Amino acid sequence: xxKGIVQVYYGTGKGKTSAAVGQCIRAAxxxxxxxxxxxxxxxxxxxxxxxxxxxxxxxxFRFEKADRSYxxxxxxxxxxxxxxxxxxxxxxxxxxxxxxxxxLVLDEVLALPDLGIITVDDIINLTSMREDYCRIVLTGRxxxxxxxxxxxxxxxxxxxxxxxx
Numbered sequence: 001x002x003k004g005i006v007q008v009y010y011g012t013g014k015g016k017t018s019a020a021v022g023q024c025i026r027a028a029x030x031x032x033x034x035x036x037x038x039x040x041x042x043x044x045x046x047x048x049x050x051x052x053x054x055x056x057x058x059x060x061f062r063f064e065k066a067d068r069s070y071x072x073x074x075x076x077x078x079x080x081x082x083x084x085x086x087x088x089x090x091x092x093x094x095x096x097x098x099x100x101x102x103x104l105v106l107d108e109v110l111a112l113p114d115l116g117i118i119t120v121d122d123i124i125n126l127t128s129m130r131e132d133y134c135r136i137v138l139t140g141r142x143x144x145x146x147x148x149x150x151x152x153x154x155x156x157x158x159x160x161x162x163x164x165x
Contacts, residue, residue, distance in 0.1 A: 005152040006127045006136045010110055010143040013157035020105045020137045021051070027135070028057035032102035035095055036060045037088050039108040040070045040115075059101075063088035070115070085117050089126075096129045096136070103135045110140020110147075120144045127151075 007023070009016040017038075024034045034057060041062070051060045063084045066073055070081055089112070095104055106126075112118045123138070127150045130136055138147075143154065 004130065004134065006130070006138065006150055007153040007155075008110075008143055008147075008151045009137070009139045009155050009157060010141060011157040011159075012141060013159040014162075016139040016157050017107050019155065019157065020107060020139050023135075023137055024051075024058050024103060024105060025054075027103045028054060032057075033100075034058040034103040034105070035101040036105040036107060037092050037095075037109075038062050039064070039085055039088060039106070040111055041108065061088065061091065063091065082117055085112065089118055089122070093126055093129065096126065096131075096134060099131065099133060102133060103137065105137040105139070107139050109138050110142060110144070113144060114142065120146045123147060124150055 009019045021036070024036060027034050036051065036058065038060065041064070049060075051058050064070070064081050065084055066077055066081055070078060070085070073081060089109070092104065092106055092109075095101060109123060113120045113123070123144075124147060127136055127147075138151075143151075143156075148154070
């Protein structure tokens, strides 16, 4: 796995987080340290809690306190959660600045500008902080065009069929 790159998984399809977690497991298998920060999923997003068994190689962080996803919260609850999300984003900057890990995944970070929580420039500035030792993986439904020049690998995951609805 090469280092020092920004990788993006985006699109309307399912599996963006799973693809990012796959990169994490692969990196951990190569002896690299991994931090995953999840946004907008609520603290009860159980599907990846098994990653706790892989500590200390893979560490999972969620800064949100609400049980439900951000988009399901009342406006008053969203205001409080916005600060928690900003704390998570600031933690990501600290992780990069201190070189705390080899691979940093920011799950659903690409949705934060759409919600007015951060700007695309905030994400660009974060990706520009990285050194050659750090791979950053970003996920979300939409990829802002302004971010494209800062990404080294971009994978679009589209939904073609979903009979589960």
